[in-house]
Amino acid sequence: MKKVAFQTDIYYGKNALDYLKTVSAKRIFIVVDPFLKETEILEKIEGYLSEGDNVWRLFTDVVPDPPIENVAAGVEAMKDFEPDFVIAIGGGSAMDAAKAMKDIARKVYSIDQLPLLAIPTTSGTGSEVTSYSVITDQNKGVKYPLTADSLIPETTILDVELVKTVPKPIVADTGMDALTHAVEAYVAKNANDFSDAMAEKAIRLLFDYLPKSYQNEQDEEAKEKVHHASTLAGFAFNTAGLGINHSIAHASGARFHVPHGRLNAILLPHVIAFNAGIHQNHHQYITPAAERYAMLARLLNLPAANHASGVRSLIKEIEKLRKKLDIAANLKEYQLEYNDEIEREIAEASLNDSCTNMNPVKPAPQDITAILKKIR
Numbered sequence: 019m020k021k022v023a024f025q026t027d028i029y030y031g032k033n034a035l036d037y038l039k040t041v042s043a044k045r046i047f048i049v050v051d052p053f054l055k056e057t058e059i060l061e062k063i064e065g066y067l068s069e070g071d072n073v074w075r076l077f078t079d080v081v082p083d084p085p086i087e088n089v090a091a092g093v094e095a096m097k098d099f100e101p102d103f104v105i106a107i108g109g110g111s112a113m114d115a116a117k118a119m120k121d122i123a124r125k126v127y128s129i130d131q132l133p134l135l136a137i138p139t140t141s142g143t144g145s146e147v148t149s150y151s152v153i154t155d156q157n158k159g160v161k162y163p164l165t166a167d168s169l170i171p172e173t174t175i176l177d178v179e180l181v182k183t184v185p186k187p188i189v190a191d192t193g194m195d196a197l198t199h200a201v202e203a204y205v206a207k208n209a210n211d212f213s214d215a216m217a218e219k220a221i222r223l224l225f226d227y228l229p230k231s232y233q234n235e236q237d238e239e240a241k242e243k244v245h246h247a248s249t250l251a252g253f254a255f256n257t258a259g260l261g262i263n264h265s266i267a268h269a270s271g272a273r274f275h276v277p278h279g280r281l282n283a284i285l286l287p288h289v290i291a292f293n294a295g296i297h298q299n300h301h302q303y304i305t306p307a308a309e310r311y312a313m314l315a316r317l318l319n320l321p322a323a324n325h326a327s328g329v330r331s332l333i334k335e336i337e338k339l340r341k342k343l344d345i346a347a348n349l350k351e352y353q354l355e356y357n358d359e360i361e362r363e364i365a366e367a368s369l370n371d372s373c374t375n376m377n378p379v380k381p382a383p384q385d386i387t388a389i390l391k392k393i394r
Contacts, residue, residue, distance in 0.1 A: 022212045022257055025167070026136075026147045028249065030176040037175055038063060041135075042070035047101035049092065049116035051108030051139070052078045059139065059180060063107065075099045077119075080108065083154045083161065083271065083278075084115040092119035097127060104134045106171070109192070110143035110152075110278070117151040117169045124168070136171040139180045141231075141245040142192025142279055144199055144252020146174040154272055161268040163372050170256075176249060178242040186232055189244075190343035191279030193228040196220065196248040197336075198282035202261045203254035205293060205310045206376040213258035216250045218317055223247035225318055225335070229342045259376025262368060263289040266386060269367035274354050283345045287333045288389045293379050294329040307378040348393045356394050361387045 029037040046067065054060050055078045067074060077092050096104075096119060106116030113136055124132045136146035145151070151164045184192075200220040203213050223243045230240035266289070267281040294308035304325050312328025315321070320335055322328030340347070349356070365386035368374065374381070 020210070022210065024147075024253060025170045025172070027173045028147075028176060029173070030246070034175050034177040035062065035066060035137075035179070037173075038066035039069055041067060041072060041103070044070070044072045044103040045099065045101045046072055046074035046103045046105055047077065047096055047099055047119075048074050048105045048107065049077045049080060049112055049119065050106075051080055051112045054108060054139065060107065063105075063137070072103075074105075075101070080112045080115050082111050083152075083275070084111050084118070085154045085156045087156075089115055089118045089122065089153055092116075093123045093126065096120075096123040102132065104132060105137065106134065107137045107139065109138070109140040109188075110145050110195075113138065113143060113145035114151040114153065117145065117171070118153055118164060121151070121164075121166065121168050133173070134171040135173045135175070137175045137177070137180065138245075138248070140184055140188060140192045141181050141241075141248040142195040144196065144248050144255065146171055146176075147249055147252040148256040150256070152268065159272045160367055161272040161371075163264075163268065165372060174249070176245055178238055178245055181241050181245055182235060182238065186344075187277075189228075189232050190345055191277045191283070192248070193224060193231065193244055193279070194283035194286070194340065194343065194345065195279030196244070196251045197224045197228070197339075198263050198267075198279075198286050199251035199255045199260070200224070200247075201286065201290070201314065202263050203251070203258040204314060205307045205378045206255070206259040206261055207378060208376060209258040209310075213254045217254040217258070218314075220247040220250040220254060221314060222317065223250070225339065229339065232343050260373040261289070261293070261377035262374050262381055262386070262389075264373040265368040265371035265377075266364070266389065268371050268373070269364045270390075272367070273360065273364060274349070274352065276349065276352060276354075280345060283340050283343075284348060284393050285389065287336055288392050290329065290333055290336075292381070292385060292389060293377070294325075295379075296326055296329055305379055310378075350394070358387075361390045364390060 227243040308325040315328035320331035
């Protein structure tokens with residue numbers, strides 16, 4: 019017997035933030051990206067909360083790739099304030115930090131209920147509906163994906179007004195992160211009919227609307243469709259799992275501090291080739307994952323006379339999308355310190371990452387280093 023559960027209530031559409039008017043008489047701990055603290059977004063949210071006789075405290079010391087120390091500081095602030103409600107506002111770092119803070123505080127201080135409301139201001143992480151939170155050990159240079167159902171936000175607000183002015187590079191990076199979530203979920207070991215449906219819809223929306231969202235800040239329909247696709251992809255990978263694309267991105271990101279979505283975008287064609295088996299010589303050792311990738315190619319109306327050609331069509335289409343988003347094909351522009359020893363360390367961290375468990379093909383250390391060499 020298996021179980022699929024979607025535990026988050028989603029409010030979306032025009033004036034979705036109006037849901038905040040229903041929150042009343044709460045002590046609210048708000049975790050917010052620091053760049054939002056002087057913006058109209060936060061002012062609007064606080065205005066709604068003030069109507070409900072709420073009191074709140076802001077935690078704005080969120081940093082990218084939230085380190086353990088940052089989460090610990092938030093837990094201490096929660097202990098001092100004693101909230102009964104948590105709101106996370108921002109991108110993936112704010113979401114991950116708030117989820118970890120809330121879960122640790124609830125367990126350490128024996129709090130029975132501490133609901134979390136997520137309000138994403140970027141379109142990519144899917145963290146607003148998932149049981150994952152990624153935190154970083156800066157001393158070791160390692161990212162740790164935490165996984166627990168208690169990390170899933172009870173409520174999410176998807177309001178397109180909050181993503182209309184996101185800078186273009188972030189639109190590109192987060193959008194490709196969402197695409198990677200959906201593609202990895204589609205071939206993951208725990209993929210099923212329910213995750214497939216959400217992954218397929220997310221993939222179609224992203225190929226159709228992400229370039230439009232990137233090119234035109236005023237295209238509200240494209241912004242909204244990409245925002246919804248991110249959440250759909252979140253549901254998909256939360257049900258099915260991810261794979262080594264994210265494992266390598268976690269390990270590389272902790273070491274090099276390259277944006278997570280950008281790493282995913284650079285890695286994705288190479289990971290697809292590895293999982294499908296077409297990285298081999300002309301004898302074409304094709305893996306079962308190749309059939310799944312070919313199904314995605316057909317979904318996008320790409321040439322797919324057989325599994326191998328379908329995989330290659332999908333890879334080419336991803337590379338074309340990446341080019342439209344002005345994302346490079348490798349890491350050369352970052353001028354990183356990158357040698358064989360570092361590759362081995364990243365490979366080891368990737369293999370130990372929990373996302374690797376759901377990859378459709380079990381990788382060896384040399385498989386990871388081969389992929390890393392391709393993106394140098």
